[in-house]
Amino acid sequence: MEKQRFTLSIFTENVVGLTNRISIIFTRRKINIESLTTSASEIEHVHRFTIVFYSDCKESAEKVAKQIEKQIDVVRCFLYEDSETIYQEVALYKVAVDNLKDSDMVEEIVRKNHARILAAKADFLVIEKTGHEEETHALYEELKPYGLMQFGRSGRISLSKERQEISSLLAEYDQEDAIV
Amino acid sequence: MSTATKEMAKEAKTVGQKPQRVTGAEAVLMALIEEGVDTLFGYPGGAIMPVYDKLYHYEDKLNHILVRHEQGAAHAAQGYSRVNHKVGVCVATSGPGATNLITGLADAMIDSTPMVAITGQVASHLLGTDAFQETDVVGISTPVTKWNYQVTKASEIPEAIAKAFYIAKSGRPGPVLIDITKDAQFEEVDFEYKPCTKVRSYKPVPVASEESIEVAADLINKAKKPYILVGHGVMLSKAENELLAFAEKAGIPMASTLLGLSAVPHDHPLYVGYLGMHGNYGPNIKTNECDLLIAVGMRFDDRVTGDLKRYAKQAKVIHIEIDPSEIDKNVKTDVAVISDAKAALERITPKLKEAKHEEWLAEFHACDEIEQKEVKDYALGSSTEKVKMSEVIKMLSDKTKGEAVIVTDVGQHQMEASRYYEFKRTDSIVSSGGLGTMGFALPAALGAAMGAPDRTVVSISGDGGYQMTVQELGTIFQYKIPVKILVLNNSFLGMVRQWQELFFDSRYSFTEMVNPDFVKLAESYYIKADKAETRESLSDKMDEWLNTEGPCFLEVVVEKESNVFPMIQTGAAVSEVRLK
Numbered sequence: 001m002e003k004q005r006f007t008l009s010i011f012t013e014n015v016v017g018l019t020n021r022i023s024i025i026f027t028r029r030k031i032n033i034e035s036l037t038t039s040a041s042e043i044e045h046v047h048r049f050t051i052v053f054y055s056d057c058k059e060s061a062e063k064v065a066k067q068i069e070k071q072i073d074v075v076r077c078f079l080y081e082d083s084e085t086i087y088q089e090v091a092l093y094k095v096a097v098d099n100l101k102d103s104d105m106v107e108e109i110v111r112k113n114h115a116r117i118l119a120a121k122a123d124f125l126v127i128e129k130t131g132h133e134e135e136t137h138a139l140y141e142e143l144k145p146y147g148l149m150q151f152g153r154s155g156r157i158s159l160s161k162e163r164q165e166i167s168s169l170l171a172e173y174d175q176e177d178a179i180v
Numbered sequence: 181m182s183t184a185t186k187e188m189a190k191e192a193k194t195v196g197q198k199p200q201r202v203t204g205a206e207a208v209l210m211a212l213i214e215e216g217v218d219t220l221f222g223y224p225g226g227a228i229m230p231v232y233d234k235l236y237h238y239e240d241k242l243n244h245i246l247v248r249h250e251q252g253a254a255h256a257a258q259g260y261s262r263v264n265h266k267v268g269v270c271v272a273t274s275g276p277g278a279t280n281l282i283t284g285l286a287d288a289m290i291d292s293t294p295m296v297a298i299t300g301q302v303a304s305h306l307l308g309t310d311a312f313q314e315t316d317v318v319g320i321s322t323p324v325t326k327w328n329y330q331v332t333k334a335s336e337i338p339e340a341i342a343k344a345f346y347i348a349k350s351g352r353p354g355p356v357l358i359d360i361t362k363d364a365q366f367e368e369v370d371f372e373y374k375p376c377t378k379v380r381s382y383k384p385v386p387v388a389s390e391e392s393i394e395v396a397a398d399l400i401n402k403a404k405k406p407y408i409l410v411g412h413g414v415m416l417s418k419a420e421n422e423l424l425a426f427a428e429k430a431g432i433p434m435a436s437t438l439l440g441l442s443a444v445p446h447d448h449p450l451y452v453g454y455l456g457m458h459g460n461y462g463p464n465i466k467t468n469e470c471d472l473l474i475a476v477g478m479r480f481d482d483r484v485t486g487d488l489k490r491y492a493k494q495a496k497v498i499h500i501e502i503d504p505s506e507i508d509k510n511v512k513t514d515v516a517v518i519s520d521a522k523a524a525l526e527r528i529t530p531k532l533k534e535a536k537h538e539e540w541l542a543e544f545h546a547c548d549e550i551e552q553k554e555v556k557d558y559a560l561g562s563s564t565e566k567v568k569m570s571e572v573i574k575m576l577s578d579k580t581k582g583e584a585v586i587v588t589d590v591g592q593h594q595m596e597a598s599r600y601y602e603f604k605r606t607d608s609i610v611s612s613g614g615l616g617t618m619g620f621a622l623p624a625a626l627g628a629a630m631g632a633p634d635r636t637v638v639s640i641s642g643d644g645g646y647q648m649t650v651q652e653l654g655t656i657f658q659y660k661i662p663v664k665i666l667v668l669n670n671s672f673l674g675m676v677r678q679w680q681e682l683f684f685d686s687r688y689s690f691t692e693m694v695n696p697d698f699v700k701l702a703e704s705y706y707i708k709a710d711k712a713e714t715r716e717s718l719s720d721k722m723d724e725w726l727n728t729e730g731p732c733f734l735e736v737v738v739e740k741e742s743n744v745f746p747m748i749q750t751g752a753a754v755s756e757v758r759l760k
Contacts, residue, residue, distance in 0.1 A: 013381050017318055017328070024323050059508075066505035072327040072347055075381040170380055 003054040005034075006061045007080045007087065007158050010049040011041060011166050013073040022049060022074070025067050031055065035089075035155030043167055046075060050087075052156045076169060080160060087158035091136035092118070093127040093143055094150040113139045124149060199370035204334030205230035207371050208298065208360065209238050211341035214373045217269050219260060219630050220244045221253040225273025226313055228300030230365035245630065245659055248651035250277050252623035254284020255649070258293045259627030262610045263585055263635070265418070267348050268295040268627065274302055275313030278359070279320065283617055285355045286324040290614030291439060292412060294353035296344045297321075303363040304332040317359050326354030334367035338374070346376035351384025352503040353416060386504065388519035388527070396474075396498045396515045397531035403472035405540045406432045407495075409455060409484075412439035412613075413477015413502060419522035420606050423476065424448070426529045431536035433544055435463035437478050439613040442603035446582060452544040456484040457748045458595040461555070461757060462547030464748060467492050468755040469543070474498045477521040480510040481614065490753035500524045554759040555745050560600070566739045567715045569593050569668045573600040575719065576638065576666070579726060584636040584664075585610060585628050589621035589645035592674035595744045597640050607632075619648025625663045626656050636664065636726070643669040643695050653705040656731045664726060665707070665733045667698055670740050678743045702733035709733035 012018055019038065026033050034052040041048035055061040061079055069077035106125065110117060115129035129139050136153055202210065208231050212220070220242055224232040235244055247253045250272040257268030268288075272281050278299040288295045302311040318330045327347045331340050337360070344356040400406055414423050420443050427434050427444075433452045434444050444451045453460030455467075464486075467473070473495045478484070485491045488510060499506070499513040500521055507516040517524045559570035573596050576584075582604035588594040588611040603609065610628050612620040625639030646667050656663055673691040680688050702709035708728055712721040718736065725734040746757045 016330070017322065020319060021322050028323065063505070063509055066507075066509075070503065070505045072379060072382045 001056055003056060004058070004061075005052065005054055005082055006058075007082065007085055007156060008049070008051040008053070008065060008068065009078040009080065009085075009158060009160060009164065010051065010068060011043075011075040011077075011164075012047045012049060013075070014045065014047040015073050018071070018073050019049075021071050022051075022068055025064060026053065029060075029064065031064065037155035037157055039157070041166070043170070046166060046170070050156055050158050076164070076166060078160060078164060080158070084162065085158040085160050087132070087156050088130055089133055089136060089154050089156050090128065090130045091139070091151070091153040093129070093139065093148060095125050095127065095143055096147055096149050097121075097123050097125060109139070109142055113142070115139060199372045201368055202371050203230065203234065203365065204331075204337050204360065204367050204369055205234045205365040207334060207337040207369050208341065208365070209234055209242060210371055211338050211373060212269065213238075213241055214375070215341070215345045216266070218243055220269045220271055221247055221256040221260070221627060222271030223247055223250050223253055223273070223277060225277045225300065227274035227302055227362050228271060228277070228298075228365075230362065231271065231298070231300065231360075243630075244271075245626075245655060247623065248654045249649065250280030251283050251619070252649055252652045252655065254281045254295070254297065255287070255617075255620050255623035256627030256630070256652075256655075257295050257297075258284060258288050258291075259587060259610050259624030260631035261293050261295060261627075262624075262631075263607050263628045264631040265607075266294075266631070267345055268293065269298070270295070271298045273300045273313065274317070275315045277313075278317035279315055281357075282320060282324060283615075285321055285357065287612050287615040287617045287620065288355040289324045289326065291612065292353050292416060293355065294348040295355040296341075296348050297355060297357045299357060299359045300365070301330065301359045301361045304361040305363070307332075307361070317357065321357045324355070325357050328357040328359070330359040330361070331364050332361045334364050334369035337364065337369065338371060339376075342374060342376040343379065347379065347382070351382075385520050385523075386502065386518045388517045388524055392515055392517045393524070393527045394531070396500075396517055397528050399472055399496055399498060399515060400430055400432070400474065400528070401533045401535075403496075405470045405537065406430065406472040406474060407466060407470035408432050408434040409473065409475045409478050410434050410436040410440040410443050411476060411478025412437065413500075413521045414440060414443040415607055416477065417502070417520045417522040419477070419525055420444070422522050422525040422529070426525045426532070429529055429534055430532045431534075431538075431541075432474070433466075433537070433541050435460070437481070437484055437613075438598055438611060439609065440478060441598060442606050442608035445604050446602040447604070450541070452541075453548075454598055456481075457486070458599065458744050458746065460548070460599070461551035461746050461759065462544040464746070464754040464757040465547055466544055468494065468753065470495050472496050472498065474500070475511075476500045476525070477502070479503075479506045482510070485510060486748045486752050486754045486756070490755070551746065551759070559596075559745075562715055564739050564742070566737060567712075567718055568739050568742050569596040569670075570600050571715075572666075572668060572718065572736050572738065573597050573640075575722060577601045579722060580636055580638070584608065584638050585632055587611070587621050587625035587628050587637060587639045589641040590616045590618045590675075591642050591645060592670075592678065592742075592744050593640055593642045593668045595675075599744075618645035621645065622649050622663075622665065623652045623655075625665070626652060626661045629661045629663050637662070638664045638666060640666045640668065642674055643667060643671060643693055643698070644673045646698075647695075650701065653702060653707060657705040657707055660730050662730050665702070665731065666725075667733075667735045668738050669695065669698065669735055670738045670742070671695060672740060674742075675744070677741065681741070681743065683749075698735045699733070707731050707733050709735070711735040711737070713737045
């Protein structure tokens with residue numbers, strides 16, 4: 001069965017141990033996390049996880065999302081297909097200068113891929129490329145024959161096309177009388 | 181009371197009081213008292229010693245029960261909570277003390293039992309150094325706790341404990357672990373206590389949409405063959421009366437899951453029996469014949485559903501459930517009523533038309549006749565040489581008039597207890613349902629007896645599970661806890677043996693047990709003990725055992741190779757339940 005790629009946008013409190021609490025929900029279902037990025041969000045003191053994973057179907061992916069949202073320190077967990085988000089990754093490529101004697105060629109590759117040269121040292125160049133995984137991978141393939149000294153790619157960061165009403169949700173929680 | 185009013189009440193109480201300067205260890209105990217705790221189950225050790233030292237001065241307020249193994253503390257806390265709805269509390273030291281709690285935490289997690297575990301931890305400057313008795317208990321316990329937290333400063337203690345209790349008992353209850361470093365226990369703090377009433381990222385009690393209530397009521401009013409599945413959630417939300425009002429108004433038959441047992445009295449005219457792998461015949465068969473399934477506070481465990489692909493496909497499904505992650509997890513619902521069971525039932529019942537479904541109910545009774553003839557005549561009859569577990573349970577049910585708290589272990593006796601004990605009172609089953617923890621009964625029963633001191637508490641085990649936590653006889657003896665201990669001894673791990681017989685060509689691989697003298701073992705703990713080896717002697721010995729004040733032990737030698745039927749084999753549909 002062809003697996004489908006999903007992105008989770010998870011809004012959380014910024015607390016110790018939460019990454020473990022979230023990641024073990026994948027572990028128990030034997031799902032590999034393709035990428036995981038955590039950072040601040042647009043709301044002060046609210047953290048954001050972006051997790052990319054593959055799932056057999058949307059139904060199973062939704063079960064993962066619900067079990068994540070159930071965690072005490074998770075405010076909301078949104079599940080998206082690729083088409084529902086704007087996303088980006090950044091990749092860095094360290095290439096030995098010896099292997100790129102032809103400066104025209106470097107320029108061409110960089111220009112063609114809408115990449116840029118981040119650092120030019122005596123013996124190496126660092127090229128930066130932002131884009132989707134497929135794009136950064138294409139550049140990787142292109143540079144590989146010239147001998148890549150190092151390569152690294154960030155996890156996905158993603159913003160949804162739909163409105164995510166986290167601030168109003170938090171305000172609502174704050175106002176509600178808790179019922180025990 | 182609104183939050184604002186609660187706040188004012190709290191403030192009024194503390195006006196003019198200067199916060200007391202205490203150690204973190206004492207703050208732990210003061211916080212527990214603030215939460216209304218009066219009973220703890222625990223075991224001391226290096227990293228929790230400051231708390232135990234303070235406990236010495238709190239004996240009048242906190243009744244600490246010294247168990248014989250930390251697993252026993254966790255199960256005792258579970259048993260305590262299951263009978264009286266309070267949060268069970270257990271205490272252990274770091275390292276092995278903490279890891280010994282894990283089985284109990286996992287059990288409480290899967291069976292939604294409110295519990296707070298407090299563990300000691302090495303001093304904060306030693307964290308991560310592989311110090312003596314250091315283990316990452318927060319890491320280890322994460323998958324089996326609703327929430328956990330490590331305290332490294334005394335000032336965090338009141339708030340962490342308040343939050344722990346709030347999270348453990350609210351919404352779908354569960355276990356919470358608070359790990360406290362030794363230096364935080366020694367450090368001083370100005371003790372001020374504020375109960376936790378909300379956590380901003382956590383919404384424990386969702387309110388069902390009006391639409392879901394309307395649609396559910398409409399489906400029920402139109403149904404010809406509606407059918408209620410009663411789960412543990414009914415008791416957790418204290419919705420027993422609301423459930424009866426709901427079912428009686430619309431004339432709907434009710435069956436119970438293992439953990440839902442006792443929520444509906446066994447003799448209620450609409451109660452049709454017990455669901456699942458070894459449940460009653462009618463309740464299983466009729467699941468695949470009803471036109472509307474109304475699940476209340478249950479989670480469609482695989483032991484209830486059998487093959488999901490062939491489970492109630494003909495029926496519409498209403499799922500009343502507090503935990504949104506349970507909706508559509510196993511069974512696709514037509515109407516999800518995401519709510520506390522009591523609140524949902526209170527809202528739906530007024531919208532129901534009065535109805536009776538007598539023909540439909542009669543279909544269940546027709547199934548009962550088949551089960552009586554094919555299963556019960558044998559199970560409750562005296563055709564075998566030795567008495568059978570089912571006979572013992574039925575006798576126990578009759579002698580206690582269905583009024584006892586039944587604490588079971590796991591295996592054949594558990595299934596026979598669920599089948600043949602005729603529960604009359606709610607909160608009367610304490611069984612390890614989801615996790616299936618052998619060794620659960622004895623410690624859980626001592627906890628249940630502490631939690632319900634006015635009730636007869638019976639611990640029922642097989643000879644296998646009994647020996648997994650048998651050391652708790654020491655606890656029962658030391659505190660004179662009036663548990664009636666019953667061991668149904670077939671010298672086999674009976675349920676595994678049954679499966680070996682049915683599915684592994686009777687290759688009894690490592691299931692036969694050579695047992696000690698259980699009577700002498702109990703007597704060595706100064707517990708009065710007896711053994712019934714014949715059918716004829718059983719009744720008198722059971723009377724004597726039940727009527728003895730304080731703890732008492734009875735071993736009953738049962739048929740060696742007897743099977744529990746009916747049975748839904750793994751992979752079979754509920755409608756394929758076999759009678760032999």
